[in-house]
Amino acid sequence: MNHRFSNTLIGLLNLLTLLASIPIIAAGLKMAKNRTTCESFLQTPLMVIGFIILVISLAGFIGACFNVAWALWVYLFVMLLLTATLLAFTIFGFVVISEGGGVQVSGRVYKEYRLQDYSPWLRKRVEDPHYWRTIRTCILGSNTCAKLASWTPLDYLQKDLTPVQSGCCKPPTSCNYGAATMLAQDPDCYRWNNMPNLLCYECNSCKAGVLEDVRSNWHKLSVLNVVMVILLICIYSIGCCAYKNAKRSETDYPYGENRMKRVEPRWDFYWRRWWRDRRDFLY
Incomplete structure (x- = not known):
């Protein structure tokens, strides 16, 4: 070049x-x-x-x-x-x-996410209590769930949700809170709380929603x-x-090394020079 x-x-x-x-x-x-x-x-x-x-x-x-x-x-x-x-x-x-990836909910636009669907390395990150407390504080500070406070049941049928909103701001769609319910349900159904600072922030679905968000951003970054x-x-x-x-x-020559290396004289150079000098002196 x-x-x-x-x-x-x-x-x-x-x-x-x-x-x-x-x-x-x-x-x-x-x-x-x-x-x-x-x-x-x-x-x-x-x-x-x-x-x-x-x-x-x-x-x-x-x-x-x-x-x-x-x-x-x-x-x-x-x-x-x-x-x-x-x-x-x-x-x-x-x-x-x-x-990873979401599961389509029948009759709904949004998807729901399961923690076990993601790689062990990602799951380990969000299952760490210290790490999750930091993420939870982040979600609370972003007011992500506050945007859904005015939604009606019809809105949940017609509107889409982000992964974090789907996992953290509502209980799983399969949950049944009727008084006569005796069937075993998703453990997240029992972690749900109506308090604005609790909701489903300790649910596995919330952690999965965060991982889906990370997964989406990481894909773009990759x-x-x-x-x-x-x-x-x-x-x-x-x-x-x-x-x-x-x-x-550095050699001041654009086409490569051009410096002469030092040449050492042969062994007989000094002897011949001495003999020539002596001959000139005598004659």
Whole structure:
């Protein structure tokens, strides 16, 4: 690849990613000042990603524009690690989200969700009491269920619900609360409470609804990750060309190494020179 083109292109790409890292870091700092529990989940990952992009882009920009070989070497090394990590994370994500999905309820538009349908790794996250308390606080703070307070029974027949609303804001549709009911029911039917701060927040259906929401968002993120991996591989290839160009520029010769190496004289050089000097002196 042409010397100027590869260096200019890698410099431009890193300038764009450098500028893109600024709003990411700003968003993380803003979340740090916000007391909303939901946003605090993204605070640390956003700031870490922002700073990594900032450092990598800065190294790549300096190395490409000023032909600093060591900066480009650091850039390429970190880029390789970042690409490998992102690829592993993407594969893991597709494996985790391969299980799950809702069950259509007869006569209703919305679906209901069962915790046992999701991968063990995801179930372990929401079954942890400490982790679930944080999520529960997040749902309460978002007023997700408050939006359904004015719904009529007809609305539940005609309108759709989000996974969280379906699992956390109402009991399972199969529940029967008649006085004469003697049949065994879903355990979530007994966890339901009409109190606005209780509802079905301790139900397995609520945890399943949260996992379905996570699964949906993770699927979108995994598709984006595939695009990012391809883009990073392309940028890495251009960066390799820029690194080779930076190494060449250190020799002040655009087509490769052109410095003469030191030549050591043969063993008889000094003897012959001494004999010539003596002969000239005598004659």
